[in-house]
Amino acid sequence: MKNHSLWRDAFGRLFQDxxxxxxxxxxxxxxxVAILSAMGLIAYDWAREVGGSNLPPSAEHYFGTDxxxxxxxxxxxxxxxxxxxxxxxxxxxAIPIGVxxxxxxxxxxxxxxxxITWLYTTFSSIPNIMLLISITMILGKGLFAxxxxxxxxxxxxxxxxxxxxxxxxxxxxxVQAAGAIGGGHFRKLFKHILPNVTHIIIINTSLQFQIAxxxxxxxxxxxxxxxxxxxxxxxxxxxxxxxxxxxWWQLAGATLAMFVxxxxxxxxxxxxxxxxxxxxxxx
Amino acid sequence: MxxxxxxxxxxxxxxxxxxxxxxxxxxxxISLEKFAGFDPIQVSDRYxxxxxxxxYEGLFEFHPFKRPYILVPNLAxxxxxxxxxxxxxxxxxxxxxxxxxxxxxxxGKGRELRADDVLYSIRRLADPKLQAxxxxxxxxxxxxxxxxxxxxxxxxxxxxxxxxDGLKKIDELTVQIxxxxxxxxxxxxxxxxxxFIVPKEAVDHFGKEFLNHPVGTGPxxxxxxxxxxxxxxxxxxxxxxxxxxxxxxxxDDKLGLLADAGKRLPLVDKITVHIMPxxxxxxxxxxKGKADLLELKSMYERAVDKSKELHQELKSKxxxxxxxxxxxxxxxxxxxxxxxxxxxxxxxxxxxxxxxxENNKLFYNNSALEAxxxxxxxxxxxxxxxxxxxxxxxxxxxxxxxxEAGYPDGKGFPEITIETRSETSARQSIExxxxxxxxxxIVVKAGxxxxxxxxxKVSTKQHQMYTMAWGADYPDAENFLGLVxxxxxxxxSNGANYCNPDFDALFKQATILQDSPERSAFYEKMNxxxxxxxxxxxxxxxxxxxxxxxxxKNFKQMEFNHTQFQYLxxxxxxKKELSKKF
Numbered sequence: 048m049k050n051h052s053l054w055r056d057a058f059g060r061l062f063q064d065x066x067x068x069x070x071x072x073x074x075x076x077x078x079x080v081a082i083l084s085a086m087g088l089i090a091y092d093w094a095r096e097v098g099g100s101n102l103p104p105s106a107e108h109y110f111g112t113d114x115x116x117x118x119x120x121x122x123x124x125x126x127x128x129x130x131x132x133x134x135x136x137x138x139x140x141a142i143p144i145g146v147x148x149x150x151x152x153x154x155x156x157x158x159x160x161x162x163i164t165w166l167y168t169t170f171s172s173i174p175n176i177m178l179l180i181s182i183t184m185i186l187g188k189g190l191f192a193x194x195x196x197x198x199x200x201x202x203x204x205x206x207x208x209x210x211x212x213x214x215x216x217x218x219x220x221x222v223q224a225a226g227a228i229g230g231g232h233f234r235k236l237f238k239h240i241l242p243n244v245t246h247i248i249i250i251n252t253s254l255q256f257q258i259a260x261x262x263x264x265x266x267x268x269x270x271x272x273x274x275x276x277x278x279x280x281x282x283x284x285x286x287x288x289x290x291x292x293x294x295w296w297q298l299a300g301a302t303l304a305m306f307v308x309x310x311x312x313x314x315x316x317x318x319x320x321x322x323x324x325x326x327x328x329x330x
Numbered sequence: 331m332x333x334x335x336x337x338x339x340x341x342x343x344x345x346x347x348x349x350x351x352x353x354x355x356x357x358x359x360i361s362l363e364k365f366a367g368f369d370p371i372q373v374s375d376r377y378x379x380x381x382x383x384x385x386y387e388g389l390f391e392f393h394p395f396k397r398p399y400i401l402v403p404n405l406a407x408x409x410x411x412x413x414x415x416x417x418x419x420x421x422x423x424x425x426x427x428x429x430x431x432x433x434x435x436x437x438g439k440g441r442e443l444r445a446d447d448v449l450y451s452i453r454r455l456a457d458p459k460l461q462a463x464x465x466x467x468x469x470x471x472x473x474x475x476x477x478x479x480x481x482x483x484x485x486x487x488x489x490x491x492x493x494x495d496g497l498k499k500i501d502e503l504t505v506q507i508x509x510x511x512x513x514x515x516x517x518x519x520x521x522x523x524x525x526f527i528v529p530k531e532a533v534d535h536f537g538k539e540f541l542n543h544p545v546g547t548g549p550x551x552x553x554x555x556x557x558x559x560x561x562x563x564x565x566x567x568x569x570x571x572x573x574x575x576x577x578x579x580x581x582d583d584k585l586g587l588l589a590d591a592g593k594r595l596p597l598v599d600k601i602t603v604h605i606m607p608x609x610x611x612x613x614x615x616x617x618k619g620k621a622d623l624l625e626l627k628s629m630y631e632r633a634v635d636k637s638k639e640l641h642q643e644l645k646s647k648x649x650x651x652x653x654x655x656x657x658x659x660x661x662x663x664x665x666x667x668x669x670x671x672x673x674x675x676x677x678x679x680x681x682x683x684x685x686x687x688e689n690n691k692l693f694y695n696n697s698a699l700e701a702x703x704x705x706x707x708x709x710x711x712x713x714x715x716x717x718x719x720x721x722x723x724x725x726x727x728x729x730x731x732x733x734e735a736g737y738p739d740g741k742g743f744p745e746i747t748i749e750t751r752s753e754t755s756a757r758q759s760i761e762x763x764x765x766x767x768x769x770x771x772i773v774v775k776a777g778x779x780x781x782x783x784x785x786x787k788v789s790t791k792q793h794q795m796y797t798m799a800w801g802a803d804y805p806d807a808e809n810f811l812g813l814v815x816x817x818x819x820x821x822x823s824n825g826a827n828y829c830n831p832d833f834d835a836l837f838k839q840a841t842i843l844q845d846s847p848e849r850s851a852f853y854e855k856m857n858x859x860x861x862x863x864x865x866x867x868x869x870x871x872x873x874x875x876x877x878x879x880x881x882x883k884n885f886k887q888m889e890f891n892h893t894q895f896q897y898l899x900x901x902x903x904x905k906k907e908l909s910k911k912f
Contacts, residue, residue, distance in 0.1 A: 094765075096765075100692060114692055114758060115692075115761065115762065115765060188778060269752070270752035270757065270778040271778075274775065274776060274778065275761075275764075275775050275776065281757075284754050284757075285754060285758065287628075287754050288628050288754050288755060288758075290610075291609070291610075291613075291628055291629050291630075291631055291632050292631045293631075
């Protein structure tokens with residue numbers, strides 16, 4: 048008899064959903080574009096003047112050119128690199144913070160829980176965009192500040208979820224059993240409980256990723272984000288002045304790129320929840 | 331349901347009837363910026379000046395039509411008598427000028443304007459407790475005033491009763507102001523919003539709410555003030571007898587600007603100012619005929635075609651286009667305290683590598699004038715024939731100069747950050763500047779700041795370079811030459827911290843001269859001398875565009891336009907006729 052693991056089961060369900068598969072492919076494609084661009088293989092010469100100012104889309108330049116005659120497609124690709132890197136960096140910062148704090152709060156309870164709950168309620172009571180702006184003010188503007196700012200503000204949700212889940216699990220029999228055979232706190236927490244809440248982390252990451260991308264766009268639009276590099280946000284900001292001249296392609300390019308990836312992450316997040324959450328199993 | 335449809339009908343028709351009111355002479359204007367409130371001493375930008383100027387008045391104003399700008403008495407009876415040494419100014423006030431009716435006065439009736447009000451308003455500008463934005467204007471100018479300010483800076487209340495040397499009341503309608511040193515621009519200062527006359531009663535009565543309850547002598551009374559929506563004024567019924575001018579500049583007669591000559595002001599009964607910071611909304615509401623006048627900024631291309639003519643569709647509605655060069659200059663200033671910029675050849679190289687013609691095309695629709703020096707056209711001291719050899723576009727020479735300066739192809743030259751505001755156009759123009767500098771191997775980055783951040787960086791000398799536009803406060807080149815005068819360096823207006831002893835010596839001599847051809851010649855010499863030293867990378871003198879509806883009468887572009895609105899009129903016949911087309 049062959050035993051299907053939980054994960055295999057879940058992914059089996061996931062791949063039956065054709066929207067989820069499409070979303071997954073899109074995410075992979077964006078990641079590839081971002082990696083290629085980061086390696087300098089594509090869109091490395093986005094700053095080069097390739098034609099006249101504000102040329103409409105044509106066979107030569109699929110997305111037209113911007114005010115300085117730069118290829119908008121290259122800028123969109125470069126923007127993809129930045130957006131994906133922000134999503135990734137933010138997740139890398141936010142997930143460990145959220146998971147560790149959430150797990151500690153949920154497992155130990157008492158004053159640890161009080162402290163961490165106080166910390167995240169305080170954090171979440173500050174309007175996010177204000178916090179982002181103040182962090183970028185302190186760190187100076189640029190990509191690094193965006194990573195840190197978004198990372199530091201987006202762990203709250205995950206932390207709260209993990210805390211609740213850990214609280215539930217720590218009273219379960221398997222944890223008690225682990226304790227009975229002499230497992231310490233850390234062993235119980237990391238070896239036994241955490242693997243059982245991983246699905247929350249995965250679902251959350253997928254949703255977090257697109258929030259980070261959107262936030263980066265907003266920050267760049269406000270002039271607080273990436274400096275001197277094309278970002279979807281700055282492209283949309285440029286479009287503010289261009290639209291009156293009938294130049295719509297920069298706005299269209301950036302918005303489309305953002306729309307597709309945000310939608311893909313959302314669909315993927317939903318599908319992941321459907322397939323990973325044991326409560327929804329068999330639905 | 332029936333009730334709902336009646337309600338709907340009522341809504342629809344009330345909307346329409348408002349549109350169809352052609353009996354009231356009402357102006358609809360658009361303000362491009364939000365407005366903080368009516369306190370003259372805090373009014374530092376043009377849009378705030380426009381609102382304040384409807385309610386308050388100063389001793390003088392600029393003639394609405396004559397050019398070059400000349401001062402004419404407003405609340406003053408005539409131009410003042412000035413002592414031979416140019417220090418003592420004696421002003422006579424007009425008789426029978428009354429403040430708006432307001433609960434701050436006894437019985438609610440506006441009282442007559444007195445000499446004390448003038449002195450009070452100037453003291454308010456100097457009051458250390460109020461942190462007036464316009465203090466610089468009279469800083470170190472009036473005898474005894476700085477001492478008064480310093481004395482009360484650390485005390486709880488400023489004593490307005492204490493005598494000040496330079497501010498004297500001769501009789502109820504005569505004021506004498508004594509200056510510390512000659513300052514020929516002093517009268518211009520008395521035409522600026524900062525020195526508009528406010529009554530003490532209103533300031534005391536309204537306290538912190540004074541901002542929202544202006545009580546002036548002006549042609550209009552504030553009726554409604556919604557900071558981010560609209561401001562409504564109606565005609566001041568107790569406004570003194572003031573008449574539309576009978577003279578203007580050459581050709582004004584033909585333009586019909588003098589048709590209302592001799593009529594009593596103001597010409598309209600009501601003004602509604604719509605606050606619309608978004609250019610798209612501004613444009614749409616003008617296009618629908620809901621606004622009479624609009625300053626065209628980023629919507630320029632919606633209105634004007636390549637040959638600088640209005641689009642046919644707009645012309646057919648009788649809309650007119652106005653364009654006039656502004657009294658301003660844009661620049662990229664070096665911080666001269668930075669050792670790299672001490673080398674003149676570096677500055678010249680950077681200036682030569684900047685392609686102004688292309689920039690003009692990209693950002694100003696080719697409508698701006700390339701600046702050759704500090705002084706804009708329209709002011710004494712500007713010479714049309716003067717061409718600065720370092721404002722042309724010459725990459726080869728730029729490279730040569732940079733090599734001679736010791737940085738061949740930019741090697742060894744640090745990355746430069748140019749500080750600017752966060753607006754889209756500001757960022758883009760630095761991107762363009764950076765593109766130009768790339769050609770000579772200099773790396774430029776944009777430092778994006780909010781306005782207060784930018785001001786702070788520049789005034790604490792934390793910048794390498796910054797870019798800004800300077801608009802005239804008054805029509806005197808001194809206002810521009812002061813930008814490169816050493817004693818004005820940060821936190822003063824010389825944010826470039828540029829120092830040139832020869833220039834400074836000339837500046838000291840020139841600025842005490844009264845307006846005269848000699849002074850203009852002096853200014854010319856100074857302008858050309860300093861321009862060749864390239865204290866900044868000179869940018870442009872920009873052009874300002876307005877579109878006006880056919881029914882708006884007497885509009886003429888004006889740099890110092892806060893008193894302009896009383897002269898504007900509405901031709902109701904034309905409006906009625908044309909409204910079918912909208």
